[in-house]
Each structure stands twice: as C-alpha cells, then as structure tokens.
Amino acid sequence: MLRCALLCAVLGLLRAQPFCPQACKCVVRDAAQCSGGSVAHIAALGLPTNLTHILLFRMGQGVLQNHSFSGMTVLQRLMLSDSHVSDIAPGTFNDLIKLKTLKLSRNKITHLSGSLLDKMVLLEQLFLDHNALKGIDQNMFQKLVNLQELYLNQNQLVFLPANLFTNLGKLKLLDLSGNNLTHLPKGLLGAQRKLEKLLLHSNQLSSVDSGLLDPLSALKELHLDRNHLRSIAPGAFDRLGNLNSLTLSRNRLQSLPPALFLHSSSLTWLTLFENPLEELPDVLFGEMAGLRELWLNGTQLRTLPAAAFRNLSGLRVLGVTRNPRLGALPGDVLRGLDHLRHVSLCHNRLRALPRALFRNLSSLETVQLEHNQLEALPGDLFEALPQLRQILLGRNPWLCDCGLWPFLQWLRRHPTLLGGDQPPRCGGPEPRAGLEFRDVVQGDPWCPDPRGPPPTQNSLEAPAASLLPNSSPSWPWVQLVATGERPDHSLYWGLYFLLLVAQAVVTGIIVFAMIKIGRIFRALIRERLLFG
Numbered sequence: 001m002l003r004c005a006l007l008c009a010v011l012g013l014l015r016a017q018p019f020c021p022q023a024c025k026c027v028v029r030d031a032a033q034c035s036g037g038s039v040a041h042i043a044a045l046g047l048p049t050n051l052t053h054i055l056l057f058r059m060g061q062g063v064l065q066n067h068s069f070s071g072m073t074v075l076q077r078l079m080l081s082d083s084h085v086s087d088i089a090p091g092t093f094n095d096l097i098k099l100k101t102l103k104l105s106r107n108k109i110t111h112l113s114g115s116l117l118d119k120m121v122l123l124e125q126l127f128l129d130h131n132a133l134k135g136i137d138q139n140m141f142q143k144l145v146n147l148q149e150l151y152l153n154q155n156q157l158v159f160l161p162a163n164l165f166t167n168l169g170k171l172k173l174l175d176l177s178g179n180n181l182t183h184l185p186k187g188l189l190g191a192q193r194k195l196e197k198l199l200l201h202s203n204q205l206s207s208v209d210s211g212l213l214d215p216l217s218a219l220k221e222l223h224l225d226r227n228h229l230r231s232i233a234p235g236a237f238d239r240l241g242n243l244n245s246l247t248l249s250r251n252r253l254q255s256l257p258p259a260l261f262l263h264s265s266s267l268t269w270l271t272l273f274e275n276p277l278e279e280l281p282d283v284l285f286g287e288m289a290g291l292r293e294l295w296l297n298g299t300q301l302r303t304l305p306a307a308a309f310r311n312l313s314g315l316r317v318l319g320v321t322r323n324p325r326l327g328a329l330p331g332d333v334l335r336g337l338d339h340l341r342h343v344s345l346c347h348n349r350l351r352a353l354p355r356a357l358f359r360n361l362s363s364l365e366t367v368q369l370e371h372n373q374l375e376a377l378p379g380d381l382f383e384a385l386p387q388l389r390q391i392l393l394g395r396n397p398w399l400c401d402c403g404l405w406p407f408l409q410w411l412r413r414h415p416t417l418l419g420g421d422q423p424p425r426c427g428g429p430e431p432r433a434g435l436e437f438r439d440v441v442q443g444d445p446w447c448p449d450p451r452g453p454p455p456t457q458n459s460l461e462a463p464a465a466s467l468l469p470n471s472s473p474s475w476p477w478v479q480l481v482a483t484g485e486r487p488d489h490s491l492y493w494g495l496y497f498l499l500l501v502a503q504a505v506v507t508g509i510i511v512f513a514m515i516k517i518g519r520i521f522r523a524l525i526r527e528r529l530l531f532g
C-alpha cells in the first residue's frame, strides 16, 4: 500500500514537470509561446489544456479550427497576432470561459461570426485591429459586459450597427481609427458612461451630430482628426466636462459653431490646423488655462476675431502660419496671453502689423514673421518685451524708405535679436533694393530726418470689425496699416527739387562765367599775337 502510494506520488510529480511542446517556449509557468506552423494545425501543437497564457505569432496562413483551443477553460490571455488568420470557425473560443485578453491583431480576418465571443463574459481586452473587417455583426459584443478596451482600428469598417456597444457599460477605451466610417448612428455611444478614450481619427466621418457624444461624461481623450468633417453640431462637446485632449485637425471644416469650446475648460491639447476655416466665431474658447499650445495653420482665414485667444491664459506657443489669405490681424488679437513665449506668424499674407500687437506680452521670447508681405513695421513694435530673444523677418518685401527708418534704428540698437537663416533684405526702393538690413543700418543715414517721420503716419486706425452685437464703444480698436499707401514724402520731394534747381542755376552761372573768361583770354591772346 505504502509503496504504491509513494510510487503514485512520484509518478504524479513526474507528470507535474513543466510540459512544453516542440516549437514552443515555456519560460513562465503555465505560459507557452509558439511561432511557425500553420494556424489550421494549432491543435497538433499539443498545448496543455491547463495553460493560462498562450502567445502565438508568425503562424502560417489558415482558418482557426473549432477544436484549436478546446478544453482550455483556465486560459486567461490568448494572443494570436501577425499570423495571417483568415477566418475563425464559430465555436473556436467556446471553452475559453476565463479569458481576459484576446488579441487577434494583424491578421487577415474579414468576417467574424456573431456568436464567436459569447462565452467570454470575463473578457477585458479585445484586440481586433489591423485586420480586414468590413462589417461587424450587431450581436458580436453583446455578452462582453466586462470589456474595458476594444481595438477595432485599422480595418475597413464602413458602418456600425447602432446597438453594437449597448452592453459595453464598462468600456474605457474604444479605438475605431483607421477605418472607412462615414457616419456614426444615433445612440451608438449611449451606454459608454465610463469611456475615457475614443479614437475616431483617420476615417471618413462627415459630421459630429448633436447628442452623439453627450453620454460620454468620463471622456478624456477624443481624436477626430483626419476625417472629412464638414460640420460639428453646436454644443457637441458641452457635456464632456473631463475632456483634456481633442483633435479636429485635417478635416474639411469651413466654420465652427459659436462657443464650441466654451465649456471645454479641462482641455490641455486641442488641434484645429489644416481645416479650410474661413473665419472663427467671435467667441470660441472658454476659459482654458491648461492649454499650452495652439496651431492655426493651413486655414483659409483672412483675419481673426478681436481678442480671439483671450481665454487661453496659459498659452505658451501660438502658431498662426501658412494661411494664404491671412492679410491682417486685429490689434488686440494677442491680448491676455501673459505667458506666451513663442508666436509664429510666418507664411501668411500679412501686409502690416498693428502697433500694439505685442504690447504687454511680458513673457514673449521669439517672434516669427518670415514669408509675409510686410513692407514696414512700427518702430516701437517690440518695445518693452523684457524676454525677447529672437525675431525672424526674412522673405518680406521690406520697403527701406523713411517709413521703415524708425524700426531699423530700433534694430540697430538691438542687433542680437535678428535671427534666422534668411536675413531680411530691402525689396526697394532702388538704391537699397537687395541690401540686407544689417548693411543698411550700418551705413550712412539715408533718411533726410534721421529720426524719421513719426511711425503713426504710416498707420490707419479703424474700429474693430467685430460682429458682436453687444460690443461696447470701448471695444478694442483694430489698428491696421493702410495697405498700399505710401508715407507722405512730398516735403522731401519738394526740397529735393529745390536743390536740383539751385544746382542747375549754379552750374549755369559757372558755365556762363567759363565762356566769358574763355572769350577774354582768346581776345588777350589775339592782341598779344598782333602787337607782341
């Protein structure tokens, strides 16, 4: 009896030795990692049914068979990625009742049976990304009440049934990016009260409809960039009180509804660039102290509303660049940006800058103004900016006449501020055309009055073109330099002509005198020859 018991125990121990099929590695207890072989012959690997983790990768093409994972009732994580799985038999996962993670990323799956996942009530993570799914059965996820992360990105989904996610009340992350979605049905996200991250970028969505996002009160991150968005419903983001990241760049938005971000006070990341925006509403941003950076590049904006960024008090970087129509800015457009360090206004069509543009921006360090249509700048544009380190002015048709003289004098006193690979050059007038600022300011003063005419002469003050109905008379003034108008030089021209005339008269007198003297000499010589 005793001997038998001992023998049995030893045999038991022997059997308990870690068992690992050929072609697999079993580094951790209860886990196997296998590669190679065909997907269709997974059962032939002879994987023990009591494994808790299975990692299969780079398997040959094939269909997952019904019995591939039969009896694996304790399996918790099954990863079968990068393996050319083309199809999965309906009952394949029926025994995987303890599964928490199923990863089928990077296969060639085009279709999934609606009941495939029905036994996985404990599933928390489901990766179906990088496949070729064109549609999803509306019952596909109905039993996955514990699901927290669902990756459906990089497929070819064109449309989603409205009740697809109805039972996914615990979902925290939903990745639908990189599909062909054109529209999201009403009520699609009605149950996602715990959703924190919704990735919808790189689809073909054409609108964000009213109410679609309202249930998502826990949402922190929403990516809608690289779609075909033409319209966003007013108030679409109003209920997303926790939203801190929102991307809307690279869409087809020509306008935004007024006050769209008025309640988005938690935003720390917002992208709007590369939209054909023609104008911004007068009120767009509510208080948003956490936003550090904003880019408005690649738009069709012609100007910006007065005090447009006033509520973005934490902004450090503002880029309003590459807007081929942007010709003017209101004088107070940067008002309230007390922490602004870098402002880039390059590659626009700015013809002039308001005198007070950078006033009070005590943290400002760099200003980029290259590639515009600037001819002149007010002499005191950069006055009282204690942190200023660099200004870039290249590639503008600077008109180096007396209008620019005060600014050039300022530049001469601050030679280290001028930066960039492309030094600014005079576009005219003729004697100085093509010369670099550096050389022009070093040489002799060429402006008749070295102090130049007062810079205001060059600017025209006009009331803000604000469309706000309740704008008070004290509403900030827009200062625009009158485009195309030259400073008044008639006085200098008058003096110049007077000088010319005087010179002509003196020359005339001298010539006359020379002729006279010549005659006298000739007479004298003749007299000598005759009588001498």
Ligand SMILES: *[C@@H]1O[C@H](CO)[C@@H](O)[C@H](O)[C@H]1NC(C)=O
Binding pocket: 015, 016, 017, 018, 019, 030, 048, 049, 050, 051
């Ligand atoms: C799993 O089964 C193998 C034999 O198939 C055995 O050696 C091992 O001890 C079992 N592991 C557990 C945790 O039961």
Ligand SMILES: *[C@@H]1O[C@H](CO)[C@@H](O)[C@H](O)[C@H]1NC(C)=O
Binding pocket: 066, 089, 090, 091, 092, 094
């Ligand atoms: C696969 O298994 C399911 C149930 O587990 C069964 O209904 C179905 O007929 C099986 N299919 C094949 C091809 O064996």
Ligand SMILES: *[C@@H]1O[C@H](CO)[C@@H](O)[C@H](O)[C@H]1NC(C)=O
Binding pocket: 134, 156, 157, 158, 179, 180
């Ligand atoms: C999805 O879009 C891609 C490219 O945009 C295209 O090649 C593919 O055919 C589309 N798929 C479907 C199902 O429309």
Ligand SMILES: *[C@@H]1O[C@H](CO)[C@@H](O)[C@H](O)[C@H]1NC(C)=O
Binding pocket: 282, 283, 284, 285, 286, 287, 307, 308, 309, 310, 311
């Ligand atoms: C700034 O935000 C407040 C609400 O917080 C709003 O009333 C105001 O219109 C906003 N101002 C601008 C210029 O957008």
Ligand SMILES: *[C@@H]1O[C@H](CO)[C@@H](O)[C@H](O)[C@H]1NC(C)=O
Binding pocket: 273, 274, 295, 297, 298, 322
């Ligand atoms: C716009 O700015 C963003 C962020 O800096 C950048 O990634 C993008 O390439 C820019 N696009 C254009 C057209 O300048």
Ligand SMILES: *[C@@H]1O[C@H](CO)[C@@H](O)[C@H](O)[C@H]1NC(C)=O
Binding pocket: 335, 356, 359, 360
């Ligand atoms: C600059 O700040 C001063 C004092 O805070 C204020 O009176 C003035 O209006 C501001 N100027 C501009 C252009 O914002």
